[in-house]
Amino acid sequence: MLVELIQSFFAGLGWPWGLPEWMQVGLVILAKIVVILVPLMVCVAYLTYAERKVIGFMQVRIGPNRVGFFGKQMWGLGQPIADAVKLMFKEIILPAGADKLLFLIAPVIAMAPALAAWAVIPFGSEMVLADVDASLLYVLAITSIGVYGIIIAGWASNSKYPFISAMRSAAQIVSYEIAMGFALVGVLMAAGSINLGDIVAAQQGGFWQWFWLPLLPLFVIYFISGVAETNRAPFDVAEGESEIVAGFHVEYSGMPFAVFFLAEYANMILISVLASLLFLGGWLSPLEGLLPESVFEITLLGSLLGPGLHWLVVKTLIFLFFYLWFRATFPRYRYDQIMRLGWKVFIPLTIVWILVVGVMIITGTPPWFDVA
Amino acid sequence: MLENYLPVLIFIAIGIAFGGFMILMGFLLGPRKPDSEKLSAYECGFEAFEDARMKFDVRYYLVAILFIIFDLEIAFLFPWAIVLRDIGMFGFMSMVLFLGILVIGFIYEWKKGALQWE
Numbered sequence: 001m002l003v004e005l006i007q008s009f010f011a012g013l014g015w016p017w018g019l020p021e022w023m024q025v026g027l028v029i030l031a032k033i034v035v036i037l038v039p040l041m042v043c044v045a046y047l048t049y050a051e052r053k054v055i056g057f058m059q060v061r062i063g064p065n066r067v068g069f070f071g072k073q074m075w076g077l078g079q080p081i082a083d084a085v086k087l088m089f090k091e092i093i094l095p096a097g098a099d100k101l102l103f104l105i106a107p108v109i110a111m112a113p114a115l116a117a118w119a120v121i122p123f124g125s126e127m128v129l130a131d132v133d134a135s136l137l138y139v140l141a142i143t144s145i146g147v148y149g150i151i152i153a154g155w156a157s158n159s160k161y162p163f164i165s166a167m168r169s170a171a172q173i174v175s176y177e178i179a180m181g182f183a184l185v186g187v188l189m190a191a192g193s194i195n196l197g198d199i200v201a202a203q204q205g206g207f208w209q210w211f212w213l214p215l216l217p218l219f220v221i222y223f224i225s226g227v228a229e230t231n232r233a234p235f236d237v238a239e240g241e242s243e244i245v246a247g248f249h250v251e252y253s254g255m256p257f258a259v260f261f262l263a264e265y266a267n268m269i270l271i272s273v274l275a276s277l278l279f280l281g282g283w284l285s286p287l288e289g290l291l292p293e294s295v296f297e298i299t300l301l302g303s304l305l306g307p308g309l310h311w312l313v314v315k316t317l318i319f320l321f322f323y324l325w326f327r328a329t330f331p332r333y334r335y336d337q338i339m340r341l342g343w344k345v346f347i348p349l350t351i352v353w354i355l356v357v358g359v360m361i362i363t364g365t366p367p368w369f370d371v372a
Numbered sequence: 373m374l375e376n377y378l379p380v381l382i383f384i385a386i387g388i389a390f391g392g393f394m395i396l397m398g399f400l401l402g403p404r405k406p407d408s409e410k411l412s413a414y415e416c417g418f419e420a421f422e423d424a425r426m427k428f429d430v431r432y433y434l435v436a437i438l439f440i441i442f443d444l445e446i447a448f449l450f451p452w453a454i455v456l457r458d459i460g461m462f463g464f465m466s467m468v469l470f471l472g473i474l475v476i477g478f479i480y481e482w483k484k485g486a487l488q489w490e
Contacts, residue, residue, distance in 0.1 A: 029382050032379070033379070033386055037390075088397055088398060088402070090402050092404075097412075104395060112384060112387035115386070116380070118383070119383035130378075138380065158413060158425065159415070171431075171432050174435065177439070177443070178443060181446035189454075189456050192457055250414050255398025256398065258398075344482070344487055354471075
């Protein structure tokens with residue numbers, strides 16, 4: 001369908017000759033990437049707005065409420081756009097002692113993986129850009145590149161605070177990556193596949209069949225590790241504004257700073273989507289198995305109650321709200337507490353639960369693992 | 373099979389290009405008025421003293437080394453986890469043995485204080 005659309009578009013431009021095949025393929029892929037990327041960017045922009053609003057209300061403030069569209073205030077909905085425009089017109093400062101090339105490459109290295117991971121995220125049973133067999137492995141591999149952006153930024157700045165922050169966040173991210181990896185091993189065992197689409201398909205059968213229940217400790221550990229991986233409160237010692245000012249982006253200004261910011265929020269959304277896909281059944285409907293089959297046959301209501309992209313969006317929003325809620329509620333962890341939680345609590349817990357899942361699978365514990 | 377990875381490759385390229393484009397826009401649209409005070413490293417208003425690339429705690433190395441061991445362990449667990457249903461009890465017990473050895477190592481490093489931060 002997309003192919004015909006693009007072809008008719010070029011025919012409309014007065015290009016009657018058909019495009020060569022490789023260009024058609026390339027254009028279709030490009031169009032799909034734009035379809036993923038543009039809503040993602042809008043989500044990132046409005047996540048910053050939601051963050052300020054939600055935390056504002058939790059602290060009995062109002063949050064941004066001035067900037068609107070067309071001269072109306074509209075609860076401050078224009079704020080993210082205004083912020084982006086402002087940052088675009090700010091001076092980019094290249095510190096005299098900095099390694100200029102690495103200094104500018106670092107934000108790109110932080111952001112490119114945060115975007116590229118979306119290539120394999122399925123949005124529905126057939127809605128995926130690249131249906132790669134090892135998609136979860138790809139996500140894990142490419143998101144771990146992001147830490148290089150932070151280390152390079154800390155090193156290239158040639159300033160003390162960024163350097164301290166880079167050391168801290170590198171150690172923190174690798175520590176929590178282990179707990180996260182173990183949690184994912186549990187999911188792979190339960191699903192018997194490493195393809196994200198197959199993992200969701202393995203959770204078919206309603207709310208109680210989703211992996212959050214048999215893998216409950218792994219689910220909790222996965223999400224908390226995800227919060228630590230993205231350097232978000234209460235694990236934000238890498239930023240720690242009260243001790244090391246702003247951490248690895250002390251020396252950054254203007255657009256390079258905005259790129260770091262975008263990467264952080266894109267990663268938050270990515271972790272939330274992954275948590276919904278791996279543990280909460282992705283696009284599957286929670287009403288499956290509760291309502292009679294005939295309900296899903298009704299024309300409009302049925303597709304609303306049945307599986308679909310909207311369920312994935314709702315689940316993702318719940319996780320994103322947790323991110324903001326954490327930030328408003330918890331004070332920052334001390335660094336030794338973070339390392340203790342990662343190494344001495346999460347890793348032993350995940351190893352134990354992997355064995356429990358293994359026993360459940362071998363013995364075919366109903367209702368999750370009784371069918372081969 | 374391998375052509376499935378073409379969109380992934382293009383997406384990575386677009387990710388890099390997007391980041392580069394944004395920074396380029398910043399350079400084109402923003403002002404450039406550098407002076408020596410502005411370009412000096414930020415140190416809460418003081419003149420920066422001593423080199424910023426200072427010595428750091430050896431425990432960061434330790435964490436990195438331990439990370440490699442455990443990450444390799446996870447890399448071994450991934451294929452095992454996927455085929456667990458097919459290899460059954462034998463496969464499960466061999467992984468219990470493997471995990472058991474690693475847990476002994478984990479307990480050892482715990483007792484040695486490698487995970488201790490203060």
